[in-house]
Amino acid sequence: MDQLSLHNPLFATYVIAATLMILKAVSMSWLTVLRMLQVKGGFRSPEDLKKTPLNPTPNPHQLEPSEPVDRIRRIQMNDLENLPFFLASGFLYVLTQPSLLLAQWLLYGYVVSRLLHFAAYYTGQIHEVRATFWSAGSVILIFMTVQTLLAAFG
Amino acid sequence: MDQLSLHNPLFATYVIAATLMILKAVSMSWLTVLRMLQVKGGFRSPEDLKKTPLNPTPNPHQLEPSEPVDRIRRIQMNDLENLPFFLASGFLYVLTQPSLLLAQWLLYGYVVSRLLHFAAYYTGQIHEVRATFWSAGSVILIFMTVQTLLAAFG
Amino acid sequence: MDQLSLHNPLFATYVIAATLMILKAVSMSWLTVLRMLQVKGGFRSPEDLKKTPLNPTPNPHQLEPSEPVDRIRRIQMNDLENLPFFLASGFLYVLTQPSLLLAQWLLYGYVVSRLLHFAAYYTGQIHEVRATFWSAGSVILIFMTVQTLLAAFG
Numbered sequence: 526m527d528q529l530s531l532h533n534p535l536f537a538t539y540v541i542a543a544t545l546m547i548l549k550a551v552s553m554s555w556l557t558v559l560r561m562l563q564v565k566g567g568f569r570s571p572e573d574l575k576k577t578p579l580n581p582t583p584n585p586h587q588l589e590p591s592e593p594v595d596r597i598r599r600i601q602m603n604d605l606e607n608l609p610f611f612l613a614s615g616f617l618y619v620l621t622q623p624s625l626l627l628a629q630w631l632l633y634g635y636v637v638s639r640l641l642h643f644a645a646y647y648t649g650q651i652h653e654v655r656a657t658f659w660s661a662g663s664v665i666l667i668f669m670t671v672q673t674l675l676a677a678f679g
Numbered sequence: 680m681d682q683l684s685l686h687n688p689l690f691a692t693y694v695i696a697a698t699l700m701i702l703k704a705v706s707m708s709w710l711t712v713l714r715m716l717q718v719k720g721g722f723r724s725p726e727d728l729k730k731t732p733l734n735p736t737p738n739p740h741q742l743e744p745s746e747p748v749d750r751i752r753r754i755q756m757n758d759l760e761n762l763p764f765f766l767a768s769g770f771l772y773v774l775t776q777p778s779l780l781l782a783q784w785l786l787y788g789y790v791v792s793r794l795l796h797f798a799a800y801y802t803g804q805i806h807e808v809r810a811t812f813w814s815a816g817s818v819i820l821i822f823m824t825v826q827t828l829l830a831a832f833g
Numbered sequence: 834m835d836q837l838s839l840h841n842p843l844f845a846t847y848v849i850a851a852t853l854m855i856l857k858a859v860s861m862s863w864l865t866v867l868r869m870l871q872v873k874g875g876f877r878s879p880e881d882l883k884k885t886p887l888n889p890t891p892n893p894h895q896l897e898p899s900e901p902v903d904r905i906r907r908i909q910m911n912d913l914e915n916l917p918f919f920l921a922s923g924f925l926y927v928l929t930q931p932s933l934l935l936a937q938w939l940l941y942g943y944v945v946s947r948l949l950h951f952a953a954y955y956t957g958q959i960h961e962v963r964a965t966f967w968s969a970g971s972v973i974l975i976f977m978t979v980q981t982l983l984a985a986f987g
Binding site: 527529531537540541543544545547548550551553554555558568569570571572573575577578579580601605608609612613 | 682683746750753759760761763764767768771774775800803804805806807810817820821824825827828830831832833
């Protein structure tokens with residue numbers, strides 16, 4: 526069966542995990558926008574202080590850091606540090622033809638770990654909770670990558 | 680025809696859009712370097728204040744934020760929040776075998792949206808202009824990703 | 834031979850380079866964690882000042898910038914500006930069927946350039962050294978991307 530066919534359950538598993546993670550990442554941008562509209566601040570460019578329909582009464586404080594906005598930006602930064610590498614690693618991993626069950630546990634497990642990481646970060650849980658979910662995802666990512674590297678030498 | 684052949688017009692469309700976006704992203708790094716040389720500042724590492732051929736008269740102000748440099752860095756940050764996910768999403772999307780015409784509109788439309796976003800950001804247009812171009816690209820990205828996710832379940 | 838088979842030496846070369854770069858990128862996250870534990874600071878979220886088993890005696894200075902931690906974060910940021918684009922570009926490049934020898938020089942050369950960049954940045958070498966290694970990698974990335982773009986039009 527074609528490796529990159531959606532009828533190949535291994536590849537379909539990857540596609541589902543990958544697209545969910547892409548949507549998660551893109552959502553952070555929209556959530557940042559939403560938060561900036563809510564607090565009417567957290568902007569970063571000088572031109573954002575110009576009077577416009579969406580910002581009828583600009584003031585310099587709008588360029589100051591805003592914790593509600595910055596929290597989403599930190600979550601997004603964490604995504605950027607992880608998701609692009611998951612997207613590449615997961616793709617190469619399924620090409621090594623692992624067992625479907627293992628691939629499902631790893632790929633869907635990664636998705637779940639990132640959603641839990643988001644929930645913990647968004648609600649301001651203590652670092653230990655956030656770090657646990659992040660670590661679970663990172664270990665999955667490292668495992669898949671090492672397996673793929675070993676397969677390339679095999 | 681081979682899905683990943685450059686003779687496959689669908690895949691060739693993706694490759695053209697993807698390589699243009701990669702070159703765009705990499706250009707931001709070089710543009711940051713150019714701006715730092717122009718303003719002789721906007722540096723971020725303590726060791727950048729050492730006297731060297733390229734920095735013959737270092738001074739502590741060189742580590743302060745510099746708006747001309749930071750503008751490029753904000754544009755680049757916006758790229759990092761978007762382009763890696765476009766590269767993955769577009770690739771998976773063309774594997775779902777959409778119509779060539781639709782794929783061309785979406786993939787080239789995305790490229791155009793990002794170039795216009797760059798032009799608006801670089802020249803300091805009001806937020807509404809920049810946001811319009813960003814949103815157009817983000818909606819294309821979300822559309823392709825959701826279509827791919829649905830195809831994986833189909 | 835299947836383009837995406839690990840028995841295809843061209844693809845295997847890419848997979849080795851890509852997985853090494855993914856592991857390098859992920860290592861930066863763990864190194865950041867290690868540094869934060871060492872200096873007991875460099876945190877960024879208000880909730881990280883709560884008293885927990887890993888942070889038994891929190892104090893407000895822990896949220897201040899910490900150069901040992903920030904150095905790793907700058908290295909990681911540089912990875913984020915480069916590696917996702919290398920992962921995509923290298924993949925598309927090997928699909929254009931370049932000579933194996935050239936692909937090995939470019940892909941492994943990129944890996945070496947990034948490891949040397951890390952070594953130079955980590956040990957605080959002058960900017961010229963760091964920039965030389967970064968530029969070598971960036972030129973390889975641009976070369977592969979332009980070659981791929983031209984092949985898509987060919």
